[in-house]
Amino acid sequence: MTAPWILRRRAVAVAAVTVLTVGTAGAAGAAPSPGVPAPAAAPALVAAPAPAAAPAWRKGIAPVATPWTDRVGPGNALPEYPRPQLVRDSWQNLNGVWEFAKAAVGEAPPVGRELGERVLVPYPIESALSGIQRREDRMFYRRAFTVPAGWRVGQGRRLLLHFGAVDYDAKVWVNGTQVATHRGGYDGFDVDVTDALTSAGPQELIVWAEDLTDATGQPIGKQRRTSDRGIFYQGSSGIWRTVWMEPVADSSISSLATTPDLAASDLKIKVNAVGGEGLTVRAVARGNGRVAGRVTGAANADLRLPVPDAKLWSPDSPFLYDLEVTLLRGGKAVDTVRSYFGMREIGTKKGADGKLRIALNGEILFNMATLDQGFWPDGLNTAPTDAALKFDLRQHKEMGFNAVRKHIKVEPDRWYYWADRLGLMVWQDMPAANTGPIPEPWRGQFESELHEMVREHQSWTSIVAWVPFNEGWGEWDRAATGRIADEVKAQDPSRLVNAHSGVNCCNSHGDSGRGDVVDFHQYLGPASPAPEENRVSIDGEHGGFGLKTSNHMWFGDGQAYEMEPDSATLTRKYVENQKAVISSARSCGISAAIYTQITDVEGELNGFWTYDRQVAKMDLKQVRAVNREIIAKADGTAGNLPQPPPGTPGLTGVAFYPLDGTAEDAAGDHDATAVGGPAYVTGRSGQGLDLNGSTQFLDAGAPVLDTASDYTASAWVKLDKVDGAFQTAVSQDGPSNSDFFLQYSGADQRFAMSFAGVRALGPARPEVGRWYHLTGVRDSVRGELRLYVDGEPAGRAGACMPQAAATGNTVIGRGRYGGNPVDYLDGTIDQVHLYDRALSAAEIKELYDSGR
Incomplete structure (x- = not known):
């Protein structure tokens, strides 16, 4: 059970030890930010006798x-x-x-004993700003503090x-008494x-x-013990957010939970308090200095604070x-805190095109964001100053973004404060564990930290979405992912x-549908996924164009998804x-797009800014x-897309x-030419064409299908091998890649109806020497590819971007790529049919039955 003096979950009190008091100099205050008080002056601390040549803190040198x-x-x-x-x-x-x-495993705390090095808190020890600039698995920190008499x-x-985050x-000791333990690198604890x-x-x-x-199953985001010079970065250990203290009354406010309710014109508020029964609260909201609403009620209860005609x-x-907010005991004020809130509502709404989209305050608003990793070359996990923390968010606004995806990291509170103040919608990720499945003993810990992240950040106006998993990293079961959502x-x-x-990517176990x-x-x-009846769709990551910038690169070199030679080319x-993105929003109905990324990070050179924030690229x-053009045009007001023509009837x-x-x-008149000398053999019905897998195919000499509209391709196929190689039954050449592939996907070892990078996959690995009836459908109205195997639906994939008009020949028995x-x-292969429309499921079943 949690002891009563530990105020946040997962901090646990333990037994006492004898003590001596010693310490070092403390941090001084600075000018406050708007709306928050200046820190109290740090007292002069009395240290135990120290050697004449006590070690000094020295700042490290970052690359x-x-x-x-x-x-x-x-x-x-x-x-x-x-x-x-x-x-x-x-x-x-x-x-x-x-x-x-x-520190060593099991080492006793250094009570009364001076430690040999000096570290600048709260910068992680691997960082240059810490003054340590190396990795340690275990460590001790030690200092003294004096409680002002006026408190x-x-x-x-009390x-x-x-502790903002460790x-x-x-483990924490005060005067030799162990007062707390805490597990979790991204959430704070109070003692x-x-x-x-x-x-x-x-x-x-x-x-x-x-x-x-990464030697454990703990949530780590992109931290690694050693940077891989790729998409993972130098880890950050130890204290990495502010440590501070304050006096409170025996009865005091521990936290606030606020949620705007626009329909009711009020603010849901819960004032969580400790220190006895019968506590009441008084909350007063002010806008531009004028009282906007007030409420009085019980502490630790859900209240409603009216905010009529809310801005x-x-x-x-x-x-x-x-x-x-004031806490009262027996009608007497015992604690007062200041806070703030915004009146806003995030939800969904159908656009004029009938597609479900993200809405803010009841109006469709496209979320145009960057991927924001939150790493710094001097402080790693910790921004060097508050001005630096604000800089990245200010640049989002300057560059016309209205949103930011905080990528598998949780920031200090002041980051969200600036997002609130500046006006950025935040998509908040849960920090991932390793890329493989989280080991079973760590799964409960992951879920616990996820829910703690939500609890601690439930009142930030800027946060509009929670993201539990990224690209399957740590995901252990698709059903579990759905349950967690x-x-x-x-x-x-x-x-x-x-x-x-990134449910389509990497280690994903597939879409849970939740x-x-x-x-x-x-x-x-x-990316261009299509929305569903009850789920909006977004491009969660795209872009990644890079540029090298001499003297501003962490490793002196790096990479991106596509490197450009100069700033002008990168901009273009x-x-x-x-x-x-505008086309994807209009044709597919995506509601958000997230570009990679706001700054370079270590070996990644795909930022708008260099890693040191010195050069805009x-x-x-x-x-x-x-x-700004995207936000203005990608709101679903363009109306329904033109409907495809009805096509040629019949099968x-x-x-x-x-x-x-x-x-x-x-x-019709699309006779094909045999290339490479394929032979005719016994087929599924009469004869069929035997192809050797290397040089033989049929060429129709022209495009049969108008790929700018709907179409269907169908064939009977019997494979002579089933391995990691791709095999295409029917396709149509495009300028670089086939317009479509009705194929066996060697990467998945399943049949597929594909565009380059998009596959509607069958359910199982096919057998060698068995006939299969394959049908691939391109449905531009629903924005998808569909695959049918032996007359039954087998797979579907979102593919809503318009295709260009046909430019190459229809071919049987090969594809085109690069x-x-x-x-x-x-x-x-046998019985190849091509249709200038999207066949229905019933028609495909009838076609299959006719060829059996």
Whole structure:
């Protein structure tokens, strides 16, 4: 059971040990941010006698430095008030220089013993700003602090220590008394240390941390013990967010939960409080200094604060109300905090084209975002300064974005504060574990940290969506993914849940069908999944164009999905790629697009900015113009797309190749030519054509199908081999790739109806020497490819982007990819039909039955 003085979940109190008090110098305050108090001045600390040549903190040298690197020092290590949504005036920042030492498994805390190194908290030890700049699996931190006499701790008041985040397992001692343990690298914990304090003078604080990163199943995001110079980065261990303390009354407010309700014109509010029964609260909302609404009621209960005629929050008008909450006991005020909130609602709405889309405040609004990793060359997981933290978000606004995907990382509270203030919609990922399935013993921990992330961030106005999984990393079961999405939605019904970003990619176990979003990744993209009746669709990642910038690269080199020679080319490629987002939104109905990425990160060179934030790599005016164009045009108001013509009726088709000893077209004038000397053998009905898998095929000499509209291709196929090679039954050449492939996909070892990069797959591996009836359908109205095997539906895939008009010949027995002939069929083919319309399921069943 959690002890009463531990205020956040998963921090556990343990037994006491004897102590000595010692310490080092503490961090000083700095100018406050708008709406939050300045930190109290740090007291002069009394240390135990130390050697004459005590070690000093020295800043390390990062491979590249940001504009803020040289501004960081012992007196200003993130001095801002760290919790903008629950503000008290009395507090003291404990950031600054601490003692540090490597620790061993089972080593006793260094109570009363000076440690041999100095570290700058809260920068992770691997970072240059920490002054350590190396990796350790286990470590001790140590410092002293003095409680200001004016706080009157112990006289009806308690002292709380707050840890913004410690990666990954933490233990805390005050004056030798172990007061807490905590597991989780991305969530904070608070500890009531009152009973461990001595009567006066300096108090000793020791923190132990263990971080094994990717050697375990813990959530790590993109951290790795050693950077791979690719898509994973240097890990961040130990204390990496602000440490601070404040006095509170015996009865005090522990947290606020606020949710706007536009339909009711009020704010749902719950004031969580500790310290007795019968506590009441008074909450007052103000807009532009004027009272907008108030409510009085019980603490720890759901209340409604009326906000009539609310001014709504949006990216173009990020209006926020101030909120003052007072806790009363017996009618007397015992605690007061300041907060804020925005009135906004995220949901879905059908556009004029009938497709379901994301809506903000009841109006369709396209979410144009970047992928934001949140890494820094000087501070790694921790931005060097608050101004640096704000910089990335400010650049989003300057470049015309209205949203940001916080990619498998959770940021300090002040990041979300700036997103709220600046007006950015945030898609918040859960940090992933390793890319393989999370080991069974760690699955409960992953889910626990996921729900804690949601709980801690439930009141940020900017967050509009939760993303539990990315590209299948850590995913262990598709049903479990669906269950987790449902549980997150139950925990927070007010936001979208994107169960699985990149469900089409990588280690994905496939679409669970749960959540509010269908999310595909495609590089270079954009991705173009179609929305469903109850789920919107988004491009969760695309882009990735890169540029090398001398003297601004972490490794002195790097890569991207496509490297460009100069800034002008990079800008042009970006604009062209983003224009395709408009087409994807109009044709497919995607509601969001997320470009990779805001900055370079280590070996990834695909940012708008270099990793050091010193150089903008594109013409940002052009970037802004095309982004604003997307938001304006990609809202579903274009109306329904033109309907395809009805096509030729009947089951014969516009071309039919019986292949009974000839390649003549029995339905029209598209006679084919045999290439490579294939032989006619016993077929499924009469004769069929035997192909050798390397040089033989049939060429119709012209395009039979209009690929800009609907079409269907059908054939009987018997394979002579089933392995990792692709084999194409019917296709039509495009400028570089086939317009479509009715094929055996060697990568999946299943039949497929495909576009390049998109496959509607059959359910099982086919058998050698057995006849199969394959039918592939392109349905432009529903925006999908469909595959039927032996007359039954076998697979479907979203494919809603318009196809260009046909340019190449229809061929039987091979495909075209990268401008080259590929994927020759090794087997026998018979009864090939081509249709200028999308056949229905009933017609396909009838066609199959007619050939049995």
